Amino acid sequence: MLEKILLLFCLSSALAENLCRPDASNGYKVRLSIKRALGDEAYVWNQDEMFLFRATLAFAMRNHLSGQDFQVSNILVCDETPRVSFWFIVTSPLDATRPVGKEDVEEAIRKSRSRINSAFLLTDQTLEFIGIIPTLAAPVSPDTPPWLIVFGVVMGSVGAGIIVLLVYPVVHKRLKKDEEEEELEEEEGEEETRRVKTMENGAAGDGAHNLSFTDDERFTQM
Amino acid sequence: MAETADSGVKERAKWDNKAQYLLTSIGFAVGLGNVWRFPYLCQIYGGGAFLIPYLIALVFQGLPLLYLELAVGQRFRVGSIGVWKSISPLLGGVGIASMIVSFLVCIFYNTILSWVLWYFFHSFQNPLPWSQCPLNENRTGYNVECEKSTPVNYFWYRETLNISTDIETSGSMHWWLVVCLASAWCVVYICFIKGIESMGKAVYVTATFPYLVLTIFLIRATTLPGATDGLMYLFTPKWEILKNPQVWLDAATQIFFSLSVAFGGLISFSSYNPAKNNCERDAVIVGVINSATSIYASIPIFSILGFKATNVYNSCRMENILDLTNHFELAEQNITLENYDQWFDHLNSTYPDQVASLKLRPCDLQKFLDQSASGTGLAFIVFTEAVIEMPGSQVWAVLFFIMLFSLGLSSMFGNIEGILTPINDLKLLPNWIPHEVKTAIICMICFLTALLFTLSSGNYWVEVFNGYVGSVPLLIIAFFEIIGVVYVHGMKNFSDDIYFMTGSRPNIYWKACWMVISPLMLLVVFVAYVVVQAQKHPTYPTWNPNYDEFPETKVIPYPDWVFGIIILLCVVPVTSIPLVALYRLIRRVRSPDRGDLNNYCNEGFEIETQEQNNRRT
Numbered sequence: 090m091l092e093k094i095l096l097l098f099c100l101s102s103a104l105a106e107n108l109c110r111p112d113a114s115n116g117y118k119v120r121l122s123i124k125r126a127l128g129d130e131a132y133v134w135n136q137d138e139m140f141l142f143r144a145t146l147a148f149a150m151r152n153h154l155s156g157q158d159f160q161v162s163n164i165l166v167c168d169e170t171p172r173v174s175f176w177f178i179v180t181s182p183l184d185a186t187r188p189v190g191k192e193d194v195e196e197a198i199r200k201s202r203s204r205i206n207s208a209f210l211l212t213d214q215t216l217e218f219i220g221i222i223p224t225l226a227a228p229v230s231p232d233t234p235p236w237l238i239v240f241g242v243v244m245g246s247v248g249a250g251i252i253v254l255l256v257y258p259v260v261h262k263r264l265k266k267d268e269e270e271e272e273l274e275e276e277e278g279e280e281e282t283r284r285v286k287t288m289e290n291g292a293a294g295d296g297a298h299n300l301s302f303t304d305d306e307r308f309t310q311m
Numbered sequence: 312m313a314e315t316a317d318s319g320v321k322e323r324a325k326w327d328n329k330a331q332y333l334l335t336s337i338g339f340a341v342g343l344g345n346v347w348r349f350p351y352l353c354q355i356y357g358g359g360a361f362l363i364p365y366l367i368a369l370v371f372q373g374l375p376l377l378y379l380e381l382a383v384g385q386r387f388r389v390g391s392i393g394v395w396k397s398i399s400p401l402l403g404g405v406g407i408a409s410m411i412v413s414f415l416v417c418i419f420y421n422t423i424l425s426w427v428l429w430y431f432f433h434s435f436q437n438p439l440p441w442s443q444c445p446l447n448e449n450r451t452g453y454n455v456e457c458e459k460s461t462p463v464n465y466f467w468y469r470e471t472l473n474i475s476t477d478i479e480t481s482g483s484m485h486w487w488l489v490v491c492l493a494s495a496w497c498v499v500y501i502c503f504i505k506g507i508e509s510m511g512k513a514v515y516v517t518a519t520f521p522y523l524v525l526t527i528f529l530i531r532a533t534t535l536p537g538a539t540d541g542l543m544y545l546f547t548p549k550w551e552i553l554k555n556p557q558v559w560l561d562a563a564t565q566i567f568f569s570l571s572v573a574f575g576g577l578i579s580f581s582s583y584n585p586a587k588n589n590c591e592r593d594a595v596i597v598g599v600i601n602s603a604t605s606i607y608a609s610i611p612i613f614s615i616l617g618f619k620a621t622n623v624y625n626s627c628r629m630e631n632i633l634d635l636t637n638h639f640e641l642a643e644q645n646i647t648l649e650n651y652d653q654w655f656d657h658l659n660s661t662y663p664d665q666v667a668s669l670k671l672r673p674c675d676l677q678k679f680l681d682q683s684a685s686g687t688g689l690a691f692i693v694f695t696e697a698v699i700e701m702p703g704s705q706v707w708a709v710l711f712f713i714m715l716f717s718l719g720l721s722s723m724f725g726n727i728e729g730i731l732t733p734i735n736d737l738k739l740l741p742n743w744i745p746h747e748v749k750t751a752i753i754c755m756i757c758f759l760t761a762l763l764f765t766l767s768s769g770n771y772w773v774e775v776f777n778g779y780v781g782s783v784p785l786l787i788i789a790f791f792e793i794i795g796v797v798y799v800h801g802m803k804n805f806s807d808d809i810y811f812m813t814g815s816r817p818n819i820y821w822k823a824c825w826m827v828i829s830p831l832m833l834l835v836v837f838v839a840y841v842v843v844q845a846q847k848h849p850t851y852p853t854w855n856p857n858y859d860e861f862p863e864t865k866v867i868p869y870p871d872w873v874f875g876i877i878i879l880l881c882v883v884p885v886t887s888i889p890l891v892a893l894y895r896l897i898r899r900v901r902s903p904d905r906g907d908l909n910n911y912c913n914e915g916f917e918i919e920t921q922e923q924n925n926r927r928t
Contacts, residue, residue, distance in 0.1 A: 170640035
């Protein structure tokens with residue numbers, strides 16, 4: 090009895106080892122580039138990290154195929170290299186000899202990709218599942234294209250400048266004309282009082298009053 | 312101050328101070344070509360060795376022509392048409408030719424500025440829009456056209472120009488380009504609204520700002536990794552290239568077009584000077600500063616190109632390193648950029664088949680440095696790509712495009728002046744229209760004509776105009792200018808004019824250049840240029856995504872009707888020279904005693920009689 094159990098055990102573990110091999114039909118290759126991602130803060134890849142990986146993958150399988158209790162022992166890993174790359178295969182929790190289909194594994198990994206990445210502080214490019222293409226992030230497109238905003242600012246100021254430069258001289262001239270008319274009226278008023286004053290002289294009041302000596306600014310506009 | 316509005320006699324406008332005049336002339340001469348044409352020529356023609364033909368051309372052709380134009384403008388105190396009519400009515404066509412060339416150059420030059428504005432507006436985003444490819448429709452991957460070429464190329468050819476596959480496919484007008492073109496013309500208008508009053512103030516900024524930006528770039532660029540490779544590549548002289556006559560031809564044409572002579576703008580600018588002004592010193596200053604700017608600009612440009620080439624080289628090698636590491640399952644960062652060569656040799660000797668199967672890209676720094684570009688390719692493709700990899704990309708992009716815009720804007724002032732002043736002199740538009748409205752009409756006509764360049768084939772048309780309008784006609788006009796002044800007006804009269812203006816007669820160097828060397832050089836350059844162009848049917852590169860070797864540009868010949876238009880562009884501006892001469896000869900033959908060909912017909916009296924007429928009515 091004991092021998093039979095031992096034989097079964099050896100057989101199953103042998104089978105399990107046979108299940109996981111490079112280019113297995115139901116397996117995937119994983120490649121990690123820890124130093125590229127983290128530089129000086131890179132952690133060393135050891136068996137504990139491998140345990141975390143198997144646990145994360147078991148979580149991903151549970152997430153996808155709800156109801157099936159995947160354990161760490163269902164994730165078989167082999168062919169580890171110094172590159173930090175290895176092959177893995179997922180076996181069903183109900184039968185350790187039967188691998189789970191490739192599509193299910195792919196779907197599970199796709200669903201939980203960001204969780205797997207963050208468990209290792211890596212990204213889609215540095216934690217690669219060879220054969221599973223990461224979905225691309227949707228581009229951020231604001232409602233108003235930013236260039237229109239800058240354009241609006243620039244053209245607004247240019248347009249305002251044009252209007253100011255065109256309108257200002259016209260308004261300035263009109264204001265000056267009004268001032269001139271007012272001053273002319275004042276001058277005439279002064280003239281009358283002066284005429285009244287110098288009626289005795291007579292000569293000073295006759296003739297046109299020469300305005301050119303009164304206000305210089307009005308005429309020499311240079 | 313400008314014209315006095317109260318009195319009836321219109322005084323000629325004048326500069327507020329000498330600095331405005333010098334800055335305007337320097338701004339006109341220093342343009343986009345100094346930044347994106349000269350460094351390219353320097354690079355392909357043997358680096359430091361190119362400076363020799365360039366400086367020889369400057370001394371014997373550029374400076375004499377410049378001095379000549381400034382002197383006649385200052386002496387006769389009218390725009391280009393008036394000057395040539397005063398020298399001899401038979402030469403009146405030279406001024407008209409200048410005006411037509413200025414108009415044609417105006418329209419495509421401002422289109423280039425509108426593209427600069429487009430890039431400037433887009434530089435305020437993070438990340439820069441030309442740094443990544445957009446996704447395709449079903450979001451599974453990147454846009455195919457962008458993947459095959461580069462995001463920078465895609466942004467230029469597709470998102471900016473939306474270019475068609477050849478010049479015959481016109482496509483439709485693109486609203487974003489029309490909007491940018493309208494903005495560019497509005498900016499030109501606001502600077503020109505009050506004539507040289509407003510322009511003179513604008514040049515304080517537009518002429519000096521590029522130097523500030525170039526200095527900032529110089530400091531930044533020389534600290535970038537790989538800058539020294541670029542600089543060494545640029546300035547290492549290759550003396551044997553001087554034996555190639557094409558080098559001398561290109562140096563002469565570069566100096567000529569760089570100084571912006573024969574446009575009529577310089578004549579107009581110097582006509583606003585006081586009568587006694589040392590134009591000899593002005594000419595030398597403008598000419599020397601123009602060439603110095605070209606050389607100064609090539610330093611940061613080439614530092615940045617060296618930085619870009621080094622980056623491409625390093626990323627090429629990093630790709631190879633990654634491929635090797637992945638394939639041979641080596642530990643990360645065992646192979647580094649430093650020991651790449653040893654590892655490669657080791658792996659290649661032990662596993663040659665496997666290494667060959669990886670198809671590694673050959674990475675050659677020289678080849679990447681050789682990928683030079685000039686013109687719009689340099690600014691909108693090569694430089695924008697380099698800017699992405701500099702830290703703080705947005706700042707550098709904004710600075711670069713503002714610099715390009717000011718360089719182009721100050722050159723536009725000269726071009727517009729070359730159109731406006733002859734129109735005022737010819738009195739094509741009645742006098743009661745205010746100056747601002749006349750300027751607006753000219754800008755509107757130019758804008759409407761330039762809408763051609765907003766079509767899908769617009770970029771191809773800009774290249775046609777750029778290559779042919781600004782070349783042959785200018786050479787012919789300059790030749791007639793120099794012959795007109797030296798032989799029709801007479802060297803003695805001209806020497807007297809210069810004595811009156813500067814207080815000393817021109818020395819033997821100037822006389823020798825004007826009488827013999829410069830006309831000869833112009834003739835040789837013109838003939839050589841035409842011969843070189845005529846040897847083959849002109850071709851142009853097209854952007855065709857369906858081409859087999861895409862993203863290489865497909866080079867196809869111009870269709871015949873475009874070739875006809877090219878010939879027209881070269882010939883029509885200069886036809887006015889013989890036409891006007893013929894017209895005047897016929898009039899002289901018909902009515903010999905009218906005496907309108909003599910030098911006694913002074914416009915000054917005409918104005919007074921007009922004024923008297925006005926007073927009477």
